[in-house]
Amino acid sequence: MSAAFLLDAGLCLLILAAALLAMAGRDLFGAIAFFIVYGIMIALAWVRLEAVDVALAEAAIGAGLTGVLLIGAWAMLNRLGVPEDHKPAAGWLRLVAGSASGAITIILVAAVMALPAGREGLAPMVAEELADHGVSNPVTGVLLDFRAYDTLMESIVLVVALVAVWALTPPAVWGGVPGLRQHTRPDGVLAMFGRLLPPIGLVVGVYLVWAGSSQPGGAFQAGTVLAAVWLLVVMAGIHDEPPVSSRLLRTVLVAGPALFLAIGIAGLGVGALLAYPAEYAYALILLIEFTLTFSIAATLALLVAGRVRRAP
Amino acid sequence: MTGIIDSATLFALTGCALIGLGLYGFIVHAHLLRRILAFNVIGSGIFLVFGALGYLGTGQGTDPVPQALIITGIVVALSLTAFAIALAIKLAEEEKTAFLDDATPTEERPE
Numbered sequence: 001m002s003a004a005f006l007l008d009a010g011l012c013l014l015i016l017a018a019a020l021l022a023m024a025g026r027d028l029f030g031a032i033a034f035f036i037v038y039g040i041m042i043a044l045a046w047v048r049l050e051a052v053d054v055a056l057a058e059a060a061i062g063a064g065l066t067g068v069l070l071i072g073a074w075a076m077l078n079r080l081g082v083p084e085d086h087k088p089a090a091g092w093l094r095l096v097a098g099s100a101s102g103a104i105t106i107i108l109v110a111a112v113m114a115l116p117a118g119r120e121g122l123a124p125m126v127a128e129e130l131a132d133h134g135v136s137n138p139v140t141g142v143l144l145d146f147r148a149y150d151t152l153m154e155s156i157v158l159v160v161a162l163v164a165v166w167a168l169t170p171p172a173v174w175g176g177v178p179g180l181r182q183h184t185r186p187d188g189v190l191a192m193f194g195r196l197l198p199p200i201g202l203v204v205g206v207y208l209v210w211a212g213s214s215q216p217g218g219a220f221q222a223g224t225v226l227a228a229v230w231l232l233v234v235m236a237g238i239h240d241e242p243p244v245s246s247r248l249l250r251t252v253l254v255a256g257p258a259l260f261l262a263i264g265i266a267g268l269g270v271g272a273l274l275a276y277p278a279e280y281a282y283a284l285i286l287l288i289e290f291t292l293t294f295s296i297a298a299t300l301a302l303l304v305a306g307r308v309r310r311a312p
Numbered sequence: 313m314t315g316i317i318d319s320a321t322l323f324a325l326t327g328c329a330l331i332g333l334g335l336y337g338f339i340v341h342a343h344l345l346r347r348i349l350a351f352n353v354i355g356s357g358i359f360l361v362f363g364a365l366g367y368l369g370t371g372q373g374t375d376p377v378p379q380a381l382i383i384t385g386i387v388v389a390l391s392l393t394a395f396a397i398a399l400a401i402k403l404a405e406e407e408k409t410a411f412l413d414d415a416t417p418t419e420e421r422p423e
Contacts, residue, residue: 005319012325045360048319053383061387066393073345086343104331105332109328306398306401
């Protein structure tokens with residue numbers, strides 16, 4: 001057994017333990033905390049699998065933003081005085097749930113073990129096709145070129161999810177500001193970090209999308225970092241959320257998907273939907289990525305802020 | 313390869329266990345936030361199985377196509393989580409509960 005294998009086995013055990021505590025922890029806040037730990041360790045597993053792009057996305061979105069969302073929801077439920085405890089599930093339900101989940105796990109394990117060894121996958125095909133394009137990070141190539149329709153739909157799904165969240169707003173405050181007003185001590189730690197970290201975050205965000213064409217990174221990871229900057233500025237009380245009726249805000253939200261769609265449709269002129277003319281492919285992909293990054297950042301930050309709560 | 317299974321297979325098997333664990337939590341917990349949490353554990357378990365099976369070996373990393381699909385999946389899971397949480401909070405505001413079922417909560421529900 002090599003040291004690397006033992007490290008991986010230990011990591012798997014830690015992942016399972018954290019997932020177990022996130023599922024079974026008696027206290028809801030503790031369960032959420034363990035879920036965040038779990039997300040970070042899953043990100044480590046992706047690093048071990050040499051999937052750094054996924055590791056970045058998992059750490060930033062899976063652990064980070066989902067964690068912020070869950071803690072925010074927990075705080076809101078506490079504020080509303082909603083009881084957390086519930087009659088525990090009946091014994092028969094636990095038995096049925098345990099057997100069903102166990103059976104599904106066993107079937108999945110059998111399926112994984114039955115796969116033939118020695119996989120080639122689609123990597124050689126991607127590498128071959130990528131040679132004609134500007135981007136050299138294969139993951140970015142797949143996301144924005146070979147499977148661009150997935151990414152286009154995904155960027156639209158994000159905006160639609162935000163529209164769905166906004167749709168829960170009562171008419172009285174429509175057009176107003178999302179989330180609750182943040183109060184912080186002007187000389188506190190949060191206020192200090194709210195001023196110290198945003199410039200660094202902005203640089204890291206722009207770097208991630210720029211580097212994404214040749215190294216791990218890309219629009220979604222960069223957008224999440226920028227969204228985190230936005231959240232920090234709001235939480236530190238330095239700037240409030242913009243009102244949802246703002247035309248500028250709405251333009252930023254749809255600019256990325258709209259530009260992506262427009263360039264995709266223009267691709268019909270050179271052969272197919274979402275095809276790029278070879279000599280402009282790099283420039284077009286970068287243009288889409290940068291616009292998408294800002295739209296994703298705004299959408300993610302507003303998804304975390306939740307529905308409109310204060311009148312304009 | 314070390315022993316019977318390699319590291320990538322180990323991660324895939326961990327993913328299988330996570331799917332089972334998440335599914336169990338999803339069924340037995342009635343609290344909506346816990347269900348959302350369980351949904352996310354199932355999701356990352358599926359991603360881990362998918363990604364680990366696409367691992368090509370040291371130096372080659374993981375197949376870029378599953379990687380791209382998983383990144384898409386992570387973002388879509390976040391969108392759904394955000395919407396589910398917004399619905400759960402709406403329910404809590406209107407009904408003062410975080411449970412969907414008709415089971416009796418430990419405290420009397422104010423009508």
